[in-house]
Amino acid sequence: MPLRVGEKDFEQRVNTGLEDAFMRGTVRSAQEKLRTRKQASSEELGDWEAWRTLGEDIRSHTLEHLDYYLEQLSDKVAERGGHVYFAKTAEEGNAYVQQVAREKEAKKIVKSKSMVTEEMSLNDALEDDGLEVVETDLGEYILQVDDHDPPSHIVAPSLHKNRTQIKDVFADKKGYEESDHADDITRFVRDELRGDFLDADIGITGCNFAVAESGTVSLVTNEGNADLATALPKTQISVMSMERIVPTWEELDVMVSLLCRSAVGQKLTSYITALTGPKGEDEIDGPEEFHLVIVDNGRSDILGTQFQSALHCIRCAACVNVCPVYRHVGGHAYGSIYNGPIGAVLTPLLDGYEDNKDLPYASSLCAACTEACPVKIPLHEHLIAHRQIITEKENLGPMPEKWAMKMFGTGASKPKLYRLGSKQAHRVMRPWTKGSSISNGPGPLKAWTNARDMPAPANERFRDWFANRRRSEPDE
Amino acid sequence: MNVSLFITCLGDMFYPNAGKATVELLEKFGCTVDFPEAQTCCGQPAFNSGYHRDARKVAKQTIEAFQASSYVVTPSGSCAAMLQEYHHLLEGEPEWQAEAEKLSAKSYELTQFFVDVLQVEDTGASFHAKATYHTSCHMMRLLNVTDAPQTLLNHVDGLEMIDLPRNYDCCGFGGTFAVKMASISKEMVDEKVSCIHDTGADILIGADAGCMMNIGGRMEREDSPMKVMHIAEVLNHTEAR
Structure with a gap:
């Protein structure tokens, strides 16, 4: 799935969202739940504002010295016997993964959740090569089974569907016959996926944060699917966008604390996995071969501009969860895999203004997003800055x-x-x-x-x- | 204390009573109020829509209008927040930026001025009614004025304040947003109005003309019996005993 999704224009997408009472009810209750949980879990941490400042400092320091930390990361991965590939574009990244798959004579690939691979349309590229690609994050799996329905939320991609709709998807496509209770549906999906994990030749993961000092890829999940996707297949490929890096484990601790609380209101998610290189001689499981693909795809053009702090984003979706515009129109209205306020900021940066000129205006500038961001990205200010470029530089205003x-x-x-x-x-x-x-x-x-x-x-x-x-x- | 009133464009044209109450209130607490005639609008409509060249002209006009003032007080959180933006807006023009800083340092939103500068929490008002208060986003998040309105309202004799559920949500005004994204804005204001009605209050108090126009306008369209008042009118209200 590319960065931009759907054929409809902005107004049509908004109207579709506004007319979808089911979706709006689901989004509303999800936002409510996540807001309450985030508040409780962040209060427990003490001075949340001080944590946000620390998060911002870590992100801006890392971005200021990105070249240094990327080199360190690359050296450390290589030291541990892994392969590193820097992809300037999505096409380069896809070609590299396709190449590895060909060399391994792979037939099946299991994937854990990764936004950057969505942005690159990696699945399409692999499927064009005749490979079977299975998404193993429950939300992503639902969308994949539902004929590649686009994601509507950065963290919870199938947020727009309620459990009855999900049951119907599985009944329709997979012959599921049980109830619409989450337990039943989850058990069914576990059974379906278990075989895929065991058969897969390659496991592809995203990367929440890479730790430069040790060459480690860390993954934050609640389902444990990333653990299976990296423990069972013989080859592991982790794909990260170039800014998703922290200097040391100390900063990883802070960022993971901020991420889990901001995303789902948990102290820690059920699984925080840290993987360093391929299986060592004294280790009993893990991949025999490890590849790290570091993707630029337009990000270095953002470095050094007024939008640099948009790269601080840790994809927690806290901004999405408090946005009243998102609540009413839903994620598909943004027409991008990155939705909500951060989507309205990032999409024009990565995909240009021409096709995304409405997105920065999809905000009342209430600044709830800026207030919620755990790394203090001034999201509403970025939206105003986009508007200035749209009207005064690109001349796209009416x-x-x-x-x-x-x-x-x-x-x-x-x-x-x-x-x-x-x-x-x-x-x-x-x-x-x-x-x-x-x-x-x-x-x-x-x-x-x-x-x-x-x-x-x-x-x-x-x-x-x-x-x-x-x-x-x-x-x- | 000499105070210049920045009435704002919406206040001047649509809510003169809020302005009158502001003047009377300030005078009640010993301020001498003047009204620089050259004032117009803070420039926010152009600024927020991305037309910064146009906004810059208006900002300079506002800076000049209040050059001689020692304090500038405005009964609008959003416009007060805009005055704090001038420094960024005028980037590349250091002389104007210096002036912008002077203006922002002496500018206050009305309730902020009462609590922080005059150090008044009780304006001596009395008003027997059930009311709820709409926290405007810009006042709360951009200007960081969070407690002052509530503090002042809590001291109004007879006024029963009821908490507004989901008070952190925007009412959907957003300046040109209400027109450019009218369908989304309507859903937002509907949600806000329904929360307001849930309080069972008789009066909605606001501190920003934009939000009042949006929420009040929607209520009027829906024939709501609820009355919308500016906080200055409430704080200046006295009942005959």
Whole structure:
């Protein structure tokens, strides 16, 4: 699945989301649950703000010295007998993985959850080569079985489906006959996947954080699927985007604490796995061969720009979980595998403005995202910065809006003109005014009055009142 | 104490009563209030929509309008937060940036000014009613004014304050967002209105004209009996005994 998903335009996607009462109910209750859990688990940590500052410091230090830490990571992986490949583009990354699969004469691949491989459309590339690729994260598996339904949430990709819908997917595609209880469905999926784990020739994982000092890949899951995907197949390939790195285990501790709490409100997830290189001589399990693919795919173009902190993202989706826009439109409305506020920031950076120019406007700038981010990415500020580029550099803003803003800029910077205009406002609006409000406004006001009344401009503005008052109290 | 009032564009044109209450309230606590006539709008509509060239012109106008002021007080959290953005907006123009910093250092949102500068928590108001308060996002998250409104409201004699469920959620105003993304904005304001109605309060108190216009406008459309008031009107309210 590429970064951008679906054929529909932004407005159609939004309307589809708004009309999907099922999805909205599911998203709403998920957000509620995750918010409460995150709050409880972060309070328990003590001074959460101090932890966020620490998280931000670690991320910005690492990004500032990314070349150094990537080299260290690469050296350490090689020292432990692993192979490292730096992929400039998605195509290069895919080609490398395809090459390894060919050399191994692989037929089946099991995967644990990885956003960057989604971004690269790695599964498509491998399937084109005739390989069977099985997603083993439950959420990803549901989507894969459901004819590659796109993910709607960074951490919980099938969040838009409730358990009845999930039951139906398995009944339809896999002959599942039991109830829609989570226990039953999960047991069924475990049975299905167990065989795949045992048969697979290659296990592909993502990477939550690579530890530079030891050449370790760490994985955070609640299902243990990453452990099986790395313990059973003879070859392991981990794919990471180039910024997902920490200097030492000490920073890993902080980042994992922030990630688990922010993502799912847990102190730690059920499985935190740290894998270093292939199986050693004295070890009883693990892959015989280990490959680490480090993917750039447009990220180095973000380094050194005003958007650099967007690369601090640890994919916890805390911003998604508090976003009221996301709650109402759902993840598919963003048309990107990265959705919610971070998706609206990242997608134009990785995929350009032309096709994503609406995303930065899909926010009321309420800043709930910025407040929730465990590494303090100023998400709403990035959205404003995108808007500036869209209107002033890319010239993609609508013409009437451009003129309206020009008039506003001129009108509001010339006090006399402004005073005159605001004095006339109530007269100009009189044809649309009933009583003290306007319920069917003209032009751009229509979008407002479709859903709400608008107060009519006051007959006596505040400034008129103030001036009259001063005049009638000459002593003051 | 001399205080210049920044009424804001929405306040001037749509909510003059909130402005009047602000003036009376400030005078009640010994402030001499002036109104620099050259003030217009804070520039936020252009800034938030990405038209920073246009916003810069308006910012400079606002800086000049309040150059002579020692304190600038505004009955709007969002506009007060915008004044704090001027420094970034005017990047590349160090002389204007220096002026922007002076303005932001002397600017306060109304409740913030009462609690932090005047050190007043009880405005002597009385109002026998059941009310709930809408925390506006920019006031809370960008300006970091979190407790002042509640502190002041808690001292109003007779006023029963009811907590607003999901008060952390945006009402869906977002300036041009309400027009550009009208369908999403409508869902957000509907959710907000339903939470407000759940409180059983008679009055919704707000401290930002934008949110009041959005929530109040939706309530009016739905024929809600609830009254929307600006916090200045409540804090300036006295009942005859």
